[in-house]
Amino acid sequence: MKAIDLVSKTEELISPGISACVGCNVELSLRVVMRVLGPNTILAVPPGCMGGVGVVGWDMKSGAKVPVFFPLLDNPASMLAGIKLHYDRLGEDVNVVAFAGDGATVDAGFQCLSGAAERGDKIIYICYDNEGYMNTGYQRSGSTTKGAWTSTTPVNKEGIGGKMQNKKDFPMIMAMHDIPYMATANPAYVQDMVNKIEKAKQVDNGLAYIHIFNPCITGWGVKSEESIEVARLAVQSNFAPLYEVENGNFKLNMNPRNPKPVKEYLQKIKKFSHLTDEDIEELQADTDKKWNRLVNLASL
Amino acid sequence: MKFKSKYIVPVGADGIYEIDTGKWRTERPVMDKDKCIECGICAMYCPVFSIIKEDEKYIITYDYCKGCGICVHECPKDAIDMIPEEGK
Numbered sequence: 001m002k003a004i005d006l007v008s009k010t011e012e013l014i015s016p017g018i019s020a021c022v023g024c025n026v027e028l029s030l031r032v033v034m035r036v037l038g039p040n041t042i043l044a045v046p047p048g049c050m051g052g053v054g055v056v057g058w059d060m061k062s063g064a065k066v067p068v069f070f071p072l073l074d075n076p077a078s079m080l081a082g083i084k085l086h087y088d089r090l091g092e093d094v095n096v097v098a099f100a101g102d103g104a105t106v107d108a109g110f111q112c113l114s115g116a117a118e119r120g121d122k123i124i125y126i127c128y129d130n131e132g133y134m135n136t137g138y139q140r141s142g143s144t145t146k147g148a149w150t151s152t153t154p155v156n157k158e159g160i161g162g163k164m165q166n167k168k169d170f171p172m173i174m175a176m177h178d179i180p181y182m183a184t185a186n187p188a189y190v191q192d193m194v195n196k197i198e199k200a201k202q203v204d205n206g207l208a209y210i211h212i213f214n215p216c217i218t219g220w221g222v223k224s225e226e227s228i229e230v231a232r233l234a235v236q237s238n239f240a241p242l243y244e245v246e247n248g249n250f251k252l253n254m255n256p257r258n259p260k261p262v263k264e265y266l267q268k269i270k271k272f273s274h275l276t277d278e279d280i281e282e283l284q285a286d287t288d289k290k291w292n293r294l295v296n297l298a299s300l
Numbered sequence: 301m302k303f304k305s306k307y308i309v310p311v312g313a314d315g316i317y318e319i320d321t322g323k324w325r326t327e328r329p330v331m332d333k334d335k336c337i338e339c340g341i342c343a344m345y346c347p348v349f350s351i352i353k354e355d356e357k358y359i360i361t362y363d364y365c366k367g368c369g370i371c372v373h374e375c376p377k378d379a380i381d382m383i384p385e386e387g388k
């Protein structure tokens with residue numbers, strides 16, 4: 001499927017009016033994901049922005065045109081594993097899919113996701129990583145970048161503060177589960193995202209995991225019109241590389257010849273506005289180290 | 301309680317929940333067809349899928365467009381402008 005044809009050749013399966021922030025690229029990602037997956041899909045959206053903006057619906061109304069669950073923050077993967085088994089037993093082939101935030105994925109729901117990955121449950125698990133518990137007021141998560149302002153890692157008037165720990169390298173953690181398919185994605189690279197959802201859909205021998213990097217307009221302080229540009233800069237600077245791991249083989253999907261300085265990405269985001277040159281150098285060094293590790297894995 | 305679904309999980313009995321996000325707009329994107337090359341990039345990045353393709357031409361619809369300005373920013377031909385919404 002060509003990304004440019006999504007709008008004319010696929011069906012919209014999410015309510016046309018959901019209350020995601022103006023310019024939210026998670027909304028874009030969810031619509032793309034569902035357009036590619038199609039109507040033969042059962043969706044689970046745990047508490048978080050996408051649940052909160054109405055994708056699971058309110059009262060007796062649904063926010064999606066496919067069956068959609070509202071699992072707990074801590075159990076989307078195990079709930080879907082059971083649902084998938086039920087349909088396997090009936091002999092019905094249906095995409096069973098989680099669209100979950102980073103809080104639900106890298107922190108709260110990790111043990112059940114890890115279990116499903118290890119057992120080889122045939123579900124598609126998509127994490128939208130907006131680097132924090134955004135729906136409840138922008139708290140830090142294990143996926144928040146070091147140094148970032150969040151409501152639980154405040155910054156004082158002298159510019160001291162921000163998160164003190166590193167971002168969990170979650171795509172790598174999932175890759176190391178030796179699942180059949182693991183990929184990173186980004187809303188600025190829609191064709192790449194479409195290809196990866198199509199691949200995940202084909203997997204029939206275990207769990208497929210996709211990690212989407214989604215800069216958050218409201219929680220990070222990004223201009224709504226720059227929503228896609230900031231996401232693109234994260235790839236162009238190697239801060240959030242695009243890669244996939246198929247049956248243990250790493251492949252880079254984007255290998256910028258002249259990567260931009262991470263500073264160009266950081267500068268567009270208010271949550272990093274207090275960072276000193278040294279802080280930025282540290283993030284650059286960390287980015288370089290992780291990128292080199294990835295290049296090495298891809299050359300094996 | 302009646303649910304519409306061939307699956308064991310429900311789809312809303314009372315239909316689809318939606319809100320008028322078009323009312324949020326303070327500015328509206330307007331396309332200049334003299335500059336537009338019909339590349340579709342604006343439509344691909346619109347988070348609301350408000351830009352549709354009709355008779356091989358891209359057009360902006362306003363029922364749900366939130367006025368984010370992504371289409372303006374991403375258009376390679378500068379063919380879209382934001383103009384203030386009346387009364388806002």
Ligand SMILES: Cc1ncc(C[n+]2csc(CCOP(=O)(O)OP(=O)(O)O)c2C)c(N)n1
Pocket residue numbers: 047048049050072073074100101102103104105108130132133134135136141
């Ligand atoms: C066990 C548990 N703790 C706390 C909450 C409250 N809660 C609801 S949504 C949410 C944020 C989830 O963050 P994330 O999964 O990253 O999604 P986002 O809001 O960023 O879209 C929290 C903490 C909850 N629902 N369950």
Ligand code: SF4
Pocket residue numbers: 019020021023024025026027049053130134135215216217218219
């Ligand atoms: S808080 Fe961030 S992720 Fe949540 S709806 Fe708003 S822009 Fe999207």
Ligand code: SF4
Pocket residue numbers: 331335336337338339340341342343358374375376377378379380
């Ligand atoms: S991005 Fe610009 S040139 Fe391309 S279809 Fe949209 S308005 Fe036309």
Ligand code: SF4
Pocket residue numbers: 329345346347348349350351360364365366367368369370371372
């Ligand atoms: S302003 Fe935003 S919501 Fe409106 S058409 Fe452009 S991209 Fe879509």
Ligand SMILES: [Mg+2]
Pocket residue numbers: 101102103128129130131132133134
């Ligand atoms: Mg989050």
